[in-house]
Amino acid sequence: MTPEILLLYVPACFALNMAPGPNNLLSVSNASRFGFGPACRAGVGRIVAFAIMIAIAASGLAVILHTAAFAFTAIKIAGAIYLFVLAWQLWNAPVFFAPQGLNAETMPTHNLWRMIRQEFWIAAGNPKAILIFTAFLPQFINTQQPVAFQFFILGLLFLLLEWVAIGAYAYMGAYLGKWFAQPGRKRLFNRVCAVLLGGAGLGLLAAVRE
Known part of the structure; x- marks a missing residue:
């Protein structure tokens, strides 16, 4: 693997990382509700x-996902259903005032494991993600060198x-959380996120194998 390959890979990869999607939207929502720290820690689920x-x-x-239509369909339906459930929960999420001076360290963290699970299942329930890894990463692999090590890097x-x-x-969500000081604004934000998550679920159902 040459430096030239990495110079091509890193910006292209980062573009995929930063693309808006259900997981990134969930990070915004979690940060606006629970703070920057808990939202970042919840990302462990996505990383796993x-x-x-x-x-x-x-x-x-x-x-398997390229050749087995049943496997692809089962995964995308399960992922879409989970997004719909999460959207419903977010639509009905309680709205509360954050006391002055409350930060990520003092916000309640009893929902952290639930947030981690949400991140995990949203990522795992999207078959497009593994298709990205299957189609994207191999473009930067030199078959004349050890493939496993290159995949690892x-x-x-x-x-x-x-x-x-x-x-x-x-960070974006935490900033919005400070801006949405009024319960009405928080409720509107939660419901906009819920609609977008529901839309992501519909998009997932419409996904087809390429």
Whole structure:
């Protein structure tokens, strides 16, 4: 793997990381409700899901999603249903005032594991993600060199850049959380996010194998 390949890979990869999607939208919503820190820590769930997908792609098992229509359909339906459930929960989420001076360290963290699970299942329930790893990463692999090591390096870079994206979207959400000081604005924001998540679910149902 040459420096030239990495110079091509990193910006293209970061563009994928920063692209708006259900997980990044969830980071914005979580940060606006619970703070920057909890939203970033919840991203662990997404990172674990993506790491598993990268490992599957590297092992060659991703061919199942390319060849088995049933597997692709089952995963995308499960993912869409989960997005619909999450959208419903966000639509009906309680709105509360944050006391002056409340920050990420003092906000309640009892929902952290639920947030981590949400991040994981949204990422894992999108078959397009593993298709991205299957179609995108191999473009930067030199078959004349050890493939497994190259997959490891490219996958690690992807996950590191994903953390940057998580932080960026969480910061955006935390800023919006401060701006939406009134319960009405918070409720509107939650419901806009709910509509967008529901739309993502519909988009997932409409997804077809390429």
